[in-house]
Amino acid sequence: MPEEFGKDFWEERYAGHTHVWSGRPNPQLVAEAEDLAPGTALDAGCGEGADAIWLASRGWRVTAVDFATAALRRAREHAESLDADAAGRIDWAQADLTEWAPPEERFDLVSTHYVHLAASREAFFRRMAASVAPGGTLLIVGHHPLDLQTTIQRPPIPELFFTAEDVVAVLDPGRWDVVAADARPRPATDHDGNEVTIHDTVLRARRRP
Numbered sequence: 001m002p003e004e005f006g007k008d009f010w011e012e013r014y015a016g017h018t019h020v021w022s023g024r025p026n027p028q029l030v031a032e033a034e035d036l037a038p039g040t041a042l043d044a045g046c047g048e049g050a051d052a053i054w055l056a057s058r059g060w061r062v063t064a065v066d067f068a069t070a071a072l073r074r075a076r077e078h079a080e081s082l083d084a085d086a087a088g089r090i091d092w093a094q095a096d097l098t099e100w101a102p103p104e105e106r107f108d109l110v111s112t113h114y115v116h117l118a119a120s121r122e123a124f125f126r127r128m129a130a131s132v133a134p135g136g137t138l139l140i141v142g143h144h145p146l147d148l149q150t151t152i153q154r155p156p157i158p159e160l161f162f163t164a165e166d167v168v169a170v171l172d173p174g175r176w177d178v179v180a181a182d183a184r185p186r187p188a189t190d191h192d193g194n195e196v197t198i199h200d201t202v203l204r205a206r207r208r209p
């Protein structure tokens, strides 16, 4: 990963703001996980925890991982202030996703949103896929490379961006059914207040039982 987006960058970003993110679950998570029966979930790169909290409030037992101490502290506090029952279903864990290997075939849902690794990305995808239980769902969402051509603020570093096809390429076609592999448009507002269309990379796949 480029040095400027390592742990120090994220610790500083979280330390400097009351809330970096909206506190709402990501739209692609809601769209893709709403129809799933609750089970065990991994949220990799959980940030301030909105996705983990949303899943836990729907009955999921969640492991939420990030390397930023400040994010995890804020996420835990937010969960406890919102819903004690849901908070009790979330295990917050600190780990570096460039090397951390979750248990294999462990989770009914593995979800990761907007974690942008460069050199270590493919290995990260493989570890995330390996931790999905048979019959479970892999959901990998990121900023699509198309966003580099918009006025939305994105780091001008093409190697940080990936497509759904990049994720599909690491999945064994004998073991996975791809449910969605999209450059999914959604409206956003850039720093000058202009309405623009941005795109999320969305990969949803089901591991065969």
Ligand SMILES: C[S@@+](CC[C@H](N)C(=O)[O-])C[C@H]1O[C@@H](n2cnc3c(N)ncnc32)[C@H](O)[C@@H]1O
Pocket: 010, 021, 026, 044, 045, 046, 047, 048, 050, 065, 066, 067, 068, 071, 095, 096, 097, 098, 112, 113, 114, 115, 116
């Ligand atoms: C763009 S934020 C997204 C946060 C959350 N998934 C969301 O959508 O609101 C990326 C998150 O990934 C975390 N992250 C980035 N690289 C990481 C790494 N190597 N190990 C663990 N967490 C990482 C950052 O600390 C940050 O919280």
